[in-house]
Amino acid sequence: MTTITIENIKKSFGDADILKSVTLDIKDQEFTVLLGPSGCGKSTLLRIIAGLETQDSGVIKIGERDVSALPPRDRNVAMVFQNYAVFPHLTVFENIAFGLRMKKVSDDKIKHNVERTAELMHIEHLLSRYSGQLSGGQRQRVAVARALAVEPDVLLMDEPLSNLDALLRLQMRSELKNVLEESKTTTVYVTHDQVEAMSLADRIAVMNEGRIDQYDNPDEIYRNPATEYVGGFIGNPPMNFLTSPHWSNSAPDGAQKLGIRPEDFLVSMEDQVGYLPVQIQTIEKLGSHQQLTSELEGQGLRINIASELPVQQGGILFLQPKPEKMRWYDVRGEII
Numbered sequence: 379m380t381t382i383t384i385e386n387i388k389k390s391f392g393d394a395d396i397l398k399s400v401t402l403d404i405k406d407q408e409f410t411v412l413l414g415p416s417g418c419g420k421s422t423l424l425r426i427i428a429g430l431e432t433q434d435s436g437v438i439k440i441g442e443r444d445v446s447a448l449p450p451r452d453r454n455v456a457m458v459f460q461n462y463a464v465f466p467h468l469t470v471f472e473n474i475a476f477g478l479r480m481k482k483v484s485d486d487k488i489k490h491n492v493e494r495t496a497e498l499m500h501i502e503h504l505l506s507r508y509s510g511q512l513s514g515g516q517r518q519r520v521a522v523a524r525a526l527a528v529e530p531d532v533l534l535m536d537e538p539l540s541n542l543d544a545l546l547r548l549q550m551r552s553e554l555k556n557v558l559e560e561s562k563t564t565t566v567y568v569t570h571d572q573v574e575a576m577s578l579a580d581r582i583a584v585m586n587e588g589r590i591d592q593y594d595n596p597d598e599i600y601r602n603p604a605t606e607y608v609g610g611f612i613g614n615p616p617m618n619f620l621t622s623p624h625w626s627n628s629a630p631d632g633a634q635k636l637g638i639r640p641e642d643f644l645v646s647m648e649d650q651v652g653y654l655p656v657q658i659q660t661i662e663k664l665g666s667h668q669q670l671t672s673e674l675e676g677q678g679l680r681i682n683i684a685s686e687l688p689v690q691q692g693g694i695l696f697l698q699p700k701p702e703k704m705r706w707y708d709v710r711g712e713i714i
């Protein structure tokens with residue numbers, strides 16, 4: 379069982395509080411994604427789990443073991459960085475074997491582990507090639523295979539796909555998910571890409587300036603953002619937040635804003651009871667749907683509608699939020 383327990387981790391650099399009491403309970407074999415914008419503290423947290431950075435206070439446990447004060451080599455974690463270092467003058471085999479050789483593992487075991495992880499990553503036919511002769515995607519796979527070959531309890535990945543082109547990224551994303559399910563390694567994966575997070579994660583921890591706003595499965599994060607920040611970060615375009623709109627007679631006590639996703643409106647070309655008119659400012663035809671911008675009672679609003687609706691720029695559309703999709707947020711931006 380390899381759980382990761384992160385308890386009240388705090389970290390400052392100078393007078394900047396970068397991590398403000400982060401707590402996360404990661405389950406055995408779970409794939410957790412740390413998601414947040416640049417500078418929110420994702421890499422710092424990952425490096426603290428790895429032991430490459432020291433927290434000011436708080437506890438890290440891997441399984442039952444308190445590893446808070448242990449050096450990286452005693453934590454049995456493997457890490458894949460954004461700028462994965464694959465040694466060009468070594469063969470793929472030796473690259474994958476690197477961590478095992480450092481641990482003075484027997485030759486038989488090295489051969490076994492290298493071949494197994496190379497197969498897992500679909501690079502078994504490349505083992506005798508020099509890594510300098512590989513494509514970016516192949517090199518990426520070597521880096522992941524090397525991390526898996528040491529049979530870590532925990533795999534930590536920091537934006538490992540960010541150097542790949544869009545297509546390769548997509549392909550590697552689904553491969554990674556399969557490989558990690560097969561290898562049953564508890565994984566923490568850092569990204570600022572919400573689509574990557576949604577597609578890979580069992581659970582996403584959404585970070586907001588050194589805090590975790592929400593830690594939940596992707597569906598729950600999408601449907602019920604715990605804070606205005608989460609709703610505004612996830613979704614393309616993100617959730618709309620409207621201050622006291624005319625629909626607010628259904629609002630619970632303390633409600634400050636209505637959160638409603640662009641695709642969650644009932645739409646009509648004619649006026650109907652309960653619908654409000656909006657003027658269409660821009661229309662983007664995206665094939666599967668149309669993405670509109672408009673304004674309601676002076677507040678910007680984004681709406682996704684079916685591609686066949688005959689809307690025109692400057693025209694009027696009548697809207698009502700689907701009642702079951704309305705979410706209400708209080709003055710602190712927290713869901714009610």
Ligand SMILES: Nc1ncnc2c1ncn2[C@@H]1O[C@H](COP(=O)(O)OP(=O)(O)OP(=O)(O)O)[C@@H](O)[C@H]1O
Pocket residue numbers: 391396414415416417418419420421422423570
């Ligand atoms: N060694 C350091 N010394 C001083 N400040 C640091 C150090 N490491 C990180 N920081 C600061 O801490 C904050 C968080 O950095 P971190 O690298 O964790 O962000 P991140 O969420 O990984 O961002 P990105 O998506 O850009 O990689 C940043 O403001 C960064 O400048």
Ligand SMILES: [Mg+2]
Pocket residue numbers: 420421422536
């Ligand atoms: Mg980072």
